[in-house]
Every structure is written in structure tokens, then in C-alpha cells.
Amino acid sequence: MTKSHPLFVADQRSQRNPTGITILLSRLFLGGIFVYASYDKIIHPVSFAEIVYNYHILPDVLVNLVSLFLPWLELLVGLSLILGVLLPGAVLICNLLLLIFFSTLVFNMARGLDIDCGCFTVSIGPSSGGHMLWYLFRDGFFLLVAVFLFFSSFFAKSQRGLRFDRPWKTAFVQALAPALTAVLLGLFVNQVRSDSIPLLGDWSPEARITLKFGKNILIPFEEAKDKLLTGGAIFIDARPRELYQEGHVQGALSLPLAEFDQMIDKVLTDLPDDALIITYCDGENCILSAELALRLKEIGYENVRVLYNGWDVWKIHQLPSEAGEPRG
């Protein structure tokens, strides 16, 4: 770092200059915030990717890449601010990031999205709880501190002949260092960790079911149709009983997820382990069929597949269906 940079000079003068003390404290404060904010995101990349996805701002394909790179950038910028290394670049990135975070919150508030901020923790629970207004206030405060550092860094008036030389050029060059390091670290750590995520994420509902199981257990519609027509599979409707009664795949059994423990022994009596079971529910985002498949696999049924958006697709294609109580 250039010795004449105002932030560096602020350190040296901080003992006697109130502005210098404020700059130093601001740096340490923001640095600490950034380091703290990065920790949980680095530890839990899948959860953080989910939070980034929930913002509905990035194209799906970029969600995973940003989730891998951003926490490391936060960590490096935080460390730079605390240690006073590559400061102009760190201040620039810090402002840029906080501006993006703040704008994203404002944008989502305007859209009526009350989402989990994911700013400091990616876990769902009371600790991550908060309201958008609170997030906005908090991030607004951080941004104010960052803007103060920014002006102190790039627009400070010359004092005692000490003025940072060509701050913009230096800042841009220095900003590249943590950004590139963050990309490399993000990619490298993702490669070596056991819970790595694919670089180009697929966030479609189908892919989310696959993510939950660790492998693709969806059955293509045409294959499911053939299995029904040839009697090669047992269809299980995972929806609540009243929806099943309104209409279901012909011959399908009813096993509402909510009644799994009460109903399972009555529904699947003497079914061999390797029997093909196809679970389905209704709607693109319905999770009952995937949850039911998971439960069936847990108790030893090996050949369980999920017909994605099953009942909707079945109705659209006008395939054999019926209404009423389960048979038998």
C-alpha cells in the first residue's frame, strides 16, 4: 500500500486526529462485519446458494457461481480492511458490495418479497429471523459507514501535503486482486469439499427434487404412462385424501404423506422390495411425492420414482383416471 494513502495516514495520525480515529474504527467495524458475514456462507454453500436463488435476481445459471465466489470476496475484503492491506481496492469493493446488497433489498421489498436476508447466517431459524425493514436499516447503516470511508479515501483534501497518489487507478488494480483470489478460492474449495455444488446450477423444480435425493429419481412422463398401461408399476397418490377422492390416476393407491405412519401397513401389504413404485402429487412445486418417495426408500423400497407434476400432466393428456375412495 502506498504510504501516502489517506487511510494509511489516518492510522499513523489516529492518536491525535479525531477523523483518523473514526476512519480506523470504521475500517475495523466494516472489516469485522465482512469477515463475520462470510463464515457461515463458506461453511454451508448449498444453503447459501438457496438464499441467493430466493432473491430471484440472478439468472439461475449464475446462482451457484456467485454463491461460491461471494463469501470468499467478503472474507478477503474484510481482512484487507482490518489489516490495512490493499485498502483502496478493498474500500471500493466494500462499497460496491454494500450498494448491491442494499439495492437488492430495496428491489425485493418493492416486489413484496419478504425473504430471508442470509446476510450473516444461512441457517433457517430464529437467529436468521428479521424483517425486511430491519435488514434495510442495518444494511443502510453499513453503507453509510462505507460511503464515509469511500469519501475519506478518494475525496479527502490534502493534509500536510500528504495526498494519495492516483487513487482511482490504484483502487481498480487493487480491487482485482481480492476478486480474482476469491474466484480461485471459491472454485478450489468447492472442488475439494465433500458437499460441493455444481458450478452451473439448475434451479428448476425437477432439479431441486434431484438435489434432495442426490440422484435423479424422476420418471419421464412417457415411461410412467407405459408402466400404467402395462401394469408394470404401482402408482401412489401422495396428496391429501379429499384431493385423491376428487380424481386420481386409475388404480393408484392413496397414501397421504400426513398419514404415512397410520396408513403405510394398510396400503403396501406384501409388496416386494424391488417393485416399481411411482409417486405423484399435483403442481410444479409440489413436494409431497418427493417426500413420500424419500420415506419409502428409507424403509427399504428400492425402486421408487417420482412423476413430476404428476396429476396435472396426467389430466392434460387425458389418461385413464377415476374418482372416489381407494379400492380394497
Next chain:
Amino acid sequence: MKKKLIPTTLASAFVLWLALPALCSADPQMALKQQIHDFKDVLEGEILTHTFELLNQGDETLNIEQVKPDCSCSVVRFDPLIPPKGEGKITVKIDTRGFEGPERWAIKVFSNDPIWKEAVLDLRANIRPVITLTGSPVFFTGKKNDPTTGEVEISAELDKPLIVTPEQFTLSGKVTYSFSEIEKGKRYRVTFQKIAGKRENYRGFLKLKTNFEEKPDIILWIIGRFDR
């Protein structure tokens, strides 16, 4: 001053261009006060309800043509007609039985808003079990060094005493079980022992009754696989 005038004018024009359709529209215009609601931590078995508020920012009546929940949530009620500049509500209910961990549900709202015909309301919760089972299901195999016993620990996650009583066992003659209380009203252990000599495959369960209304039954599965 002149330097600032051009970007300011351009920015204002851009904002106006964005806002103009909304200001001039004579159609119904749906807006949501909230599109995602997170219940955070809830207990399994709880029935969750939430009311979403909708606004009609247009100059024609907004017609909510259909509210379609995905499976395990149901729409309790919704306002089918929302007058210009008026407000409407959609109340939904979720049955959390059978779920565990972070979950999400979606409700589609179809309206006569020419631009936003289909909105998706998103509900989330982290569902905590009221009773935790460790070691279930129990697997027995015929391999030489595999254990002949299996243990399942039952732990109460609520601050009230748990009482469990065996109700049904489907593997008599193949497996035996014993029941012990590790911590009074809090933790129990069920030990299953496979009966020597029995090598046919089986899948069965021990059903336990509990005093928790949120989880009246517990099923402990026992699976025997000897043909592999």
C-alpha cells in the same frame, strides 16, 4: 451545474419511462404486499395459517380467477373481486404432518391483470420433529459379522413428559423387542433382537402410542434382508 444536468435529466426520464405504464394503466393491476412468508421454526403437526394481502393498483376491478395451492396446503378463503385501489386477502392453511426440516409450499394466483396473470405465493417453514428417532429403521442381514440386535432411541423434543406404549408388533416369531426408559419422560430405548435361524426376508414394524397430540403414533421399522 451543467455537468450534473444531463445525467439527472436522463435518470428522471428513465424512472418516468418505467413508471409511466403503471401511472397511465386503465387495467386492473395486481400487486402483492408480500410474496414470500417464512414461518421459521414450527413443530411437526402444527397447522399453519397465513393471510396474504393483495392490492389492486389499477383502475378496473381485479378478478382473482383461481387460487391453486400445491397439495399439502389449502386455501381457506380468498377475495375474488378487488375494487380499483382496493385490497383483498388470500388465507392459506398448511398441514405440517409428515414433513421434517426446511420445506416450502407454493400457491398460484390467477388474475385478470393483463401483465401479471399468474403470481406465485411462497410459504416456507423449518419443521422440527416433536419426537426424534435415532437408529430407525433397523436393518438385519445374514452377513457373518453383522449385529444381531438393533437399537432405536426415542427422544421427546417438547417440554412435557413423553409416555409411549407399544400398540402393535408385526414381526412376532422373527424378531423380539425390549423396551426401556433411559430418562424419565424424555428418552426411551427399544432394542430389537433377530431370532436365530430365521432367514426369510421381512419388513415389519412396532407401532407405539404416545401421549403427544402432535404425534400420536410412532412407527419403528425393522427390515430383514438375508438373500443378498
